[in-house]
Each structure stands twice: as C-alpha cells, then as structure tokens.
Amino acid sequence: MHPVIKLVAQRFALGIILLLAASVIIFVGTTILPGDVAQQILGQGATPENLATVRAELGLNDPPLTRYFDWLGGVLQGDLGTALTNGRDIASTMSDKMGKTLFLAFWAAAISVPLAIFLGLVAVRYKDRWPDKLISSVTLTTISIPEFLIGYLLIYFVAVKLGWAPSVAMINDSMTFVEKLHSISIPVAALTLVVLAHMMRMTRAAILNVMQSPYIETAELKGLSTFEVIRKHAFPNAVAPIVNVVMINLAYLVVGVVVIEVVFTYPGMGQYLVDHVVKRDVPVVQAAGLMFAAIYILLNMTADIVSILANPRLRHPK
Amino acid sequence: MSTELKFLSSKVTDGTMTRREFMGKAAALGITAAVASTLLADAARAAGPVKGGTFRMGVSGGESTNSQDPASWASDAPLAGGFVWGETLVYAGPTGLDPRVAESWEGSADAKTWRFKLRQGITFSNGTAVTAEDILATMQRHSNEDSKSGALGIMNGIEAMRVDGDVFELTLTIGNADLPYLMADYHLIIQPNGGFDDPTAAIGTGLYTLESDEPGVRMTFKKNPNHWAADEMGHYDAVELIVLNDATARTAALQSGQVDSINRVEPKIAKLLGRSPKIDVKTTSGRGHYVFIAHVDTAPFDNNELRLALKHAMNRQEMVDKILQGFGSVGNDIPINEAYPLFDETIPQRTFDLEKAAAHYKASGHDGSPIILRTADGAFPGAVDAAALFQQTCQAAGIPLEIKREPNDGYWSEVWNVQPYCASYWGGRPVQDQMYTTAYLSTADWNDTRWKRPEFDAMLLEARAELDETKRKEIYSKMGRMLNEEGGVMVPMFNDFVDAISSEIQGWETNPSGPQMYWTAFAKTWKA
Numbered sequence: 001m002h003p004v005i006k007l008v009a010q011r012f013a014l015g016i017i018l019l020l021a022a023s024v025i026i027f028v029g030t031t032i033l034p035g036d037v038a039q040q041i042l043g044q045g046a047t048p049e050n051l052a053t054v055r056a057e058l059g060l061n062d063p064p065l066t067r068y069f070d071w072l073g074g075v076l077q078g079d080l081g082t083a084l085t086n087g088r089d090i091a092s093t094m095s096d097k098m099g100k101t102l103f104l105a106f107w108a109a110a111i112s113v114p115l116a117i118f119l120g121l122v123a124v125r126y127k128d129r130w131p132d133k134l135i136s137s138v139t140l141t142t143i144s145i146p147e148f149l150i151g152y153l154l155i156y157f158v159a160v161k162l163g164w165a166p167s168v169a170m171i172n173d174s175m176t177f178v179e180k181l182h183s184i185s186i187p188v189a190a191l192t193l194v195v196l197a198h199m200m201r202m203t204r205a206a207i208l209n210v211m212q213s214p215y216i217e218t219a220e221l222k223g224l225s226t227f228e229v230i231r232k233h234a235f236p237n238a239v240a241p242i243v244n245v246v247m248i249n250l251a252y253l254v255v256g257v258v259v260i261e262v263v264f265t266y267p268g269m270g271q272y273l274v275d276h277v278v279k280r281d282v283p284v285v286q287a288a289g290l291m292f293a294a295i296y297i298l299l300n301m302t303a304d305i306v307s308i309l310a311n312p313r314l315r316h317p318k
Numbered sequence: 319m320s321t322e323l324k325f326l327s328s329k330v331t332d333g334t335m336t337r338r339e340f341m342g343k344a345a346a347l348g349i350t351a352a353v354a355s356t357l358l359a360d361a362a363r364a365a366g367p368v369k370g371g372t373f374r375m376g377v378s379g380g381e382s383t384n385s386q387d388p389a390s391w392a393s394d395a396p397l398a399g400g401f402v403w404g405e406t407l408v409y410a411g412p413t414g415l416d417p418r419v420a421e422s423w424e425g426s427a428d429a430k431t432w433r434f435k436l437r438q439g440i441t442f443s444n445g446t447a448v449t450a451e452d453i454l455a456t457m458q459r460h461s462n463e464d465s466k467s468g469a470l471g472i473m474n475g476i477e478a479m480r481v482d483g484d485v486f487e488l489t490l491t492i493g494n495a496d497l498p499y500l501m502a503d504y505h506l507i508i509q510p511n512g513g514f515d516d517p518t519a520a521i522g523t524g525l526y527t528l529e530s531d532e533p534g535v536r537m538t539f540k541k542n543p544n545h546w547a548a549d550e551m552g553h554y555d556a557v558e559l560i561v562l563n564d565a566t567a568r569t570a571a572l573q574s575g576q577v578d579s580i581n582r583v584e585p586k587i588a589k590l591l592g593r594s595p596k597i598d599v600k601t602t603s604g605r606g607h608y609v610f611i612a613h614v615d616t617a618p619f620d621n622n623e624l625r626l627a628l629k630h631a632m633n634r635q636e637m638v639d640k641i642l643q644g645f646g647s648v649g650n651d652i653p654i655n656e657a658y659p660l661f662d663e664t665i666p667q668r669t670f671d672l673e674k675a676a677a678h679y680k681a682s683g684h685d686g687s688p689i690i691l692r693t694a695d696g697a698f699p700g701a702v703d704a705a706a707l708f709q710q711t712c713q714a715a716g717i718p719l720e721i722k723r724e725p726n727d728g729y730w731s732e733v734w735n736v737q738p739y740c741a742s743y744w745g746g747r748p749v750q751d752q753m754y755t756t757a758y759l760s761t762a763d764w765n766d767t768r769w770k771r772p773e774f775d776a777m778l779l780e781a782r783a784e785l786d787e788t789k790r791k792e793i794y795s796k797m798g799r800m801l802n803e804e805g806g807v808m809v810p811m812f813n814d815f816v817d818a819i820s821s822e823i824q825g826w827e828t829n830p831s832g833p834q835m836y837w838t839a840f841a842k843t844w845k846a
Contacts, residue, residue, distance in 0.1 A: 050464075085383035086390075086533060087518075093382075152566055159574040167570040168376075168577075170536060170560060265560070265567050267382075267535040275381040275534055 022293035101268035105253035108191035120203025139197035151263035202245040206238035240307035247303035376577035380561030382534030387517035389467035404507035404522025429493035455512025469505035493783030525552035585643035605746025614806035623682035630675035641700040649809030657830035662795035675715035688720035696726035698743035767806030
C-alpha cells in the first residue's frame with residue numbers, strides 16, 4: 001500500500017478512536033454532574049412519586065454502562081434523542097443551530113483566512129519596515145482585546161452611531177442571502193479581528209523560516225521577484241504549519257464563538273448549549289458536546305492530512 | 319403661530335406631511351426641535367391610535383429550552399409571547415380586573431362559589447368556538463394530579479368545578495374574595511380542550527396568532543382579525559418578539575432601531591439611555607421587593623428587640639439611591655406597598671434612626687457575637703452591595719453584623735429558606751391575600767421568616783372571605799402593622815420595572831402587575 005494512503009487511514013482510525021474516547025468522557029462527565037436531572041425538570045413541584053415516574057421515563061434507573069451503550073447506539077443511528085426541557089427532537093433542532101453557527105463561522109473564515117495569509121505575506125515582503133510593523137501591531141492589538149469588548153465597540157460605532165449594520169445578528173429562513181450577510185456583518189468583523197493575528201503571525205514566521213533556506217537564495221539569484229519567490233518556493237514549503245494554525249482557528253470559529261453569539265444574540269450552537277447546560281438538559285449537552293468534539297477532531301485530522309500531503313518526503317518515499 | 323403649528327402637526331398625523339418636513343417648518347417658525355417633537359407627540363395622541371406596522375419587542379428572559387405550554391412558563395419571554403396569542407379569563411389591568419374570555423363574573427355572599435360567564439361568540443385561532451368546557455378543561459389541566467403547572471399553587475383551594483351552560487363555576491373550600499385575581503394568572507390561558515390534546519399548540523383567543531417560534535430566539539405573530547376587540551386593541555398588523563438576554567445587546571438593539579421596546583433596562587444606564595431623543599425610559603412601581611429575612615424562631619432573631627434594632631439600622635433611602643439608582647421606593651418591613659389594592663397608606667414609615675437602633679440593640683441583651691447575614695450576587699441585583707451598606711450602618715449603631723457571601727449556585731436550595739438570616743427577593747403577587755398566603759401563613763412552604771402566628775392566620779382567613787372592602791382593608795392594615803412591628807422580614811426597597819421604548823411608540827400606560835404594561839404594550843400602543 002502507498003505510505004500516504006496508509007498514513008491517512010491511520011489518521012482516520014485515530015480520529016474515530018478519539019471520538020469514542022470523547023463520547024465516554026462526555027457521558028461520564030454529564031453523569032457525575034451534581035444535581036438530579038429528574039429533580040431539575042420537576043423543580044419545586046417535585047413529589048417522590050412523580051420523581052420516580054420521570055426517572056423511569058428517562059431510564060435513569062438502568063446501570064450507567066447500559067445507558068452509555070443505548071445512547072451510543074442511538075447516536076450511531078442518527079438518533080440524538082429529545083430535549084428534556086421542551087420535548088423537541090435534538091437532531092433537527094441542532095442541525096438548524098449548527099447550520100447557523102457554521103454559516104457565521106464560514107463567512108468569518110472566508111474573510112479572515114485569505115486576509116491573514118495575505119497580510120502575513122505582505123509582512124514578510126516588507127519585513128521590519130513600516131507595513132510589517134503596522135500589520136503586526138494592529139492585529140496583535142485586536143487579538144489582545146477580549147472578544148466581547150470588540151463586539152461592543154463595533155456595535156456602538158457601526159450599529160448605533162453609524163447605523164450601517166444591525167446590532168442584533170438575527171437570521172431566519174425568510175431572509176434573502178444578502179440580508180443574512182448584512183445581518184451577520186458585525187459579528188463576522190469581530191470574529192475576523194479576533195482570529196486574524198494568530199494566523200497572520202504564524203504565516204509570517206513560517207515563511208520567514210523557509211526564506212532563510214539556501215534554495216530561496218538560489219531563487220533570488222535566478223532573478224525572481226520577492227513575491228514570486230514567496231509564492232513559488234517559500235509558501236508551498238511553509239504550508240504545513242500554516243494549515244495547522246488555520247485549522248485551530250477554524251475550530252475556534254465553530255466551537256468557541258459562544259461569547260460572540262451571546263453578544264450579538266445570534267441563534268447558533270453556543271447559545272443553545274449554554275441554555276441547556278443551565279437547565280441540566282443532559283441529552284442535549286451530550287449531543288452538543290459530541291458534535292463539538294467531532295468538529296474539533298475532524299479539523300485537526302484535516303490539518304494532519306494536509307501537512308502529510310504537503311510534505312514531499314512523505315509523498316515520495318524512497 | 320400656535321394655530322399654524324397645530325395645523326401642521328395635524329397634517330403629519332393625517333399622513334399628508336412627513337415628520338421631517340414638520341420639523342423643518344417648525345424650525346422655520348422658531349420652535350426648538352424638542353418642543354416641536356412634543357407638539358407632534360401631542361397631536362399624535364389626540365388623533366388616536368394609528369393602525370398598522372409591526373411592533374418589535376426585545377425581551378430579556380428567554381431560553382432555547384422554552385416551550386409554548388403555558389403550564390411550563392416561568393420567565394418573561396414565553397409569558398410575553400403567551401399574552402400575544404392567548405387570553406386568560408380576566409386580565410390584571412392598570413386599575414383593576416379587565417374582562418377577557420370571561421365577560422363578567424360574580425361571587426356568592428360567602429365568596430366560596432364563583433361564576434364566570436363566557437364571552438359570547440368568540441373563537442380560538444383555529445376557528446372553533448370557545449365553550450365553557452374548554453375553560454373547565456384548562457383549569458383541570460392546571461390543577462389535576464399530574465399537573466406540573468406553575469399555577470398549581472394557586473389552584474389548591476378549589477373544591478369543585480363545573481360547567482353550567484355558558485358559565486364556568488368553581489367552588490372553594492374556603493371563601494376567597496380575591497379569586498378573580500387568581501384567575502388572571504398568566505399560566506391559565508384558555509386553550510381548546512384545556513390544552514390536553516396538544517399543550518404547546520399555541521392556539522388561543524389572543525389578538526394575534528403565532529406564526530413562527532424559535533425558542534429562545536424569536537417569535538412572530540400576525541393579526542387575528544376575528545378577535546372580539548380587534549377594533550379597540552391590537553393596532554399593529556404584526557408583532558415580533560426577539561429574545562435579547564444580554565443587557566448591552568438589548569440596549570444597542572433599541573438604540574439602533576432594531577426593536578421598539580425593551581424590558582429590564584439596567585438602572586445604572588437608565589438615565590443615560592433616557593437622554594437620547596429617540597428613546598423614552600418608562601418606570602413602573604411594582605410589587606416586587608428585595609428583602610433581608612430572619613427566622614423569627616431561631617436565635618438570635620427570636621428576639622424582637624434585635625429585629626427592631628436591625629430594622630432601624632437600615633438606611634433604606636441610601637439603598638434605593640445606590641442599589642436601585644433611584645428606580646424604586648423605600649420599603650416598610652411589610653411585603654405590601656401602594657401598588658396593591660386595599661393598601662393602608664397610614665401605616666407609619668419606619669425611618670433610619672441609629673439611636674433607636676442602638677437602644678433596641680441594648681434592650682435585646684444580645685451577647686455581642688457576630689450576627690451573620692448571608693448574601694449572594696444572585697439573591698437580588700446588588701444584594702452584596704446592599705448587604706455591605708447595611709453592615710456599615712449597623713456598625714454605626716454598634717450592631718455586629720457580619721456578611722457571609724454565598725455562591726449563586728445552590729443559593730435557593732441551600733441558603734434561602736434554610737439559613738436563619740439571608741438576602742432574597744419577591745416578585746410580588748397581584749393581591750395582598752396571595753402574598754401573605756405564599757409566605758406569611760403558618761403552614762406555607764415558603765414561609766421564609768418562620769412567621770407562625772395563629773392570630774395572623776385567622777385575620778388572613780377572615781379577610782379572604784370578607785366581601786366588604788372597608789372591613790378587608792382594616793384587617794389588612796392590622797396585619798401589616800403587626801408584621802411591621804414584629805415580623806422577621808426586613809424590606810429595604812421595592813424595585814421599579816424599568817422599560818425603554820422608542821419615542822415613536824404612543825399610548826403607553828403603567829400597570830403595576832409587570833413590565834411592558836404587564837405585557838400588553840403590543841395590544842394597546844401604536845406607532846405615531
């Protein structure tokens with residue numbers, strides 16, 4: 001078998017094992033949470049009888065191992081169960097919320113990733129001169145400000161003072177595509193400012209590292225312009241670390257946007273998860289946890305595979 | 319000049335001139351923008367409600383766990399939405415009860431039997447006619463054995479319910495002159511077959527019908543043309559409810575014009591917000607209050623001299639000014655204020671008096687060991703700061719008050735109603751009877767001051783069955799005075815509801831039962 005296929009297959013297998021391990025941790029974690037779920041659902045009106053009924057309904061009397069495999073079996077068949085609090089089907093609610101989170105994350109990524117790489121390249125081209133310093137200081141400033149504050153500042157200036165875009169990023173199915181984009185423009189801007197610096201700095205560092213190699217000197221002596229050198233020779237060799245940092249930031253855009261979602265009251269996964277954690281709605285928390293774990297693992301796996309493929313030594317083994 | 323202006327402003331309300339043109343013409347006449355704006359508002363009010371438009375309310379207190387089942391409602395967003403699509407038998411209006419699904423009601427002389435007459439010819443939003451059986455089924459769903467309804471507590475005293483033609487009749491075990499007020503509880507929205515078939519269907523008799531619902535995010539409603547009062551109320555074509563839990567997001571949404579009204583404006587920014595020419599801040603003194611509660615059966619709080627010392631050492635005005643930023647009123651160590659019917663204004667207000675506090679403390683013979691007051695951020699907004707202010711004034715009176723800060727998590731299960739002295743809050747109840755029954759009756763589960771006085775219980779029951787309002791007021795006055803002198807409840811302040819609306823919104827009125835005109839802003843206001 002070709003070693004690349006073998007490596008990729010290995011990564012996949014590892015990913016699946018990791019996901020299973022994550023499912024165990026999530027299940028154990030939510031099971032040992034303090035507070036009885038039945039008590040939480042019934043609240044003040046709880047009597048011993050209806051507590052017993054609810055416990056039986058939820059299968060809380062079965063041993064944990066049985067419950068874990070029941071749950072896992074359901075998940076594998078795409079059945080995530082129903083929310084305890086409002087009786088809605090988790091899979092359908094979550095696909096809607098996840099779709100919205102991914103929509104926001106996608107547009108934030110679509111703007112921030114090319115922008116970060118471009119700014120990184122510009123910074124390398126003008127290393128230690130004013131464009132480099134300006135790019136670094138601005139992006140480092142925005143990454144250092146807490147994201148909610150960036151959100152509030154943008155709301156104040158762009159939404160309240162200038163009135164260019166809505167402060168509440170409310171999207172729904174009846175809106176046209178352009179309306180949706182307009183609606184999420186401020187949170188996208190906030191997210192871009194938050195993730196830009198990390199990717200930009202990494203691009204800059206990785207390319208500068210490569211730029212010191214002898215073959216770059218050869219390319220320069222050959223008469224190529226600096227941008228050509230970077231594009232043709234430096235960038236392909238710096239792809240692996242850049243992809244890694246891009247993937248980490250993509251994962252952050254999907255999983256870590258809870259704060260931004262709250263600030264802009266964006267109806268995505270973050271808000272959904274927080275509400276259900278507060279209400280101890282365990283099936284939803286488990287499903288959401290698993291979904292986040294899957295995304296994280298998937299993105300990291302993609303980063304691994306891309307770096308494997310980008311490495312000529314692995315592509316062309318002796 | 320004034321006739322000229324009147325003419326111009328009437329042109330605006332007729333729609334033949336825009337607001338901007340009016341402002342320009344008014345400026346030409348030498349009128350400042352503020353005055354012109356007021357003139358315009360007056361003209362709009364005089365012209366009466368304007369039909370049309372969409373009312374968008376930004377509401378705090380919604381979660382993605384919310385359901386449309388009225389029995390499950392405990393926070394603001396679902397109940398605000400519920401009042402849009404549904405109606406109760408009666409509604410707690412600004413000046414008393416307003417008829418809704420019930421056209422009229424009457425009680426027997428002993429206040430034990432109550433008859434509610436169904437409004438004729440009204441239909442649910444699914445087109446079926448409302449019958450008295452639907453009312454009966456609704457009440458059964460909220461009171462039967464399997465009920466998980468938030469209204470279960472108020473349905474306790476019902477002995478029997480039956481339907482008599484167009485009349486829904488209920489009989490109580492003990493007479494209660496306030497029963498109609500209990501029927502105004504927001505959980506008791508009348509649903510087809512009581513909601514037994516599908517409690518979350520959101521089918522009711524409201525002014526609007528639910529079009530889309532995304533829990534914890536947004537609800538949209540469109541006008542119900544068949545409503546019995548569609549001419550007088552419900553001026554908007556559509557209503558939109560947007561959940562905005564984050565305080566800053568809520569204010570920003572109002573400022574940037576994405577919503578027309580918001581609830582729960584933070585007191586510390588309310589004054590700043592009110593300065594904006596596009597926004598009006600509306601305060602309503604309600605029945606909600608913040609308390610420090612001492613168990614009167616536990617040492618050292620079993621000593622009334624010590625309780626009086628603490629009561630006198632409390633600087634209520636300072637707390638209203640600093641904790642509520644002035645958006646509230648001072649309390650008087652009873653859970654009742656002028657927002658309640660039959661309140662006796664002549665009960666003397668307890669004043670901040672360090673000398674009296676010191677004297678009572680001395681008389682109590684307390685051994686000087688620290689008196690522990692438990693508090694948490696979640697006890698009420700500003701509870702930790704309020705406790706610190708209280709500690710300062712106690713120190714000045716020589717009372718060794720010590721604050722113990724507790725975590726928010728578990729405060730309501732481990733501290734409140736368990737520990738002998740702690741900070742807490744009450745949302746208030748529509749009538750005095752219900753407030754006292756919930757927390758000051760010997761047998762009440764939530765008797766968080768362990769106030770167990772047979773004579774107090776007897777007066778409460780006597781007042782409950784008394785239909786003569788003068789006599790009831792007298793009894794309530796006696797009870798209030800007794801609690802004020804001897805009770806374990808210390809009430810530093812009653813908090814106001816603080817709402818903010820866009821200046822375009824006309825027809826605002828205050829309703830002490832709740833924020834946002836007790837959630838009927840959508841029904842009674844209009845956009846000028």
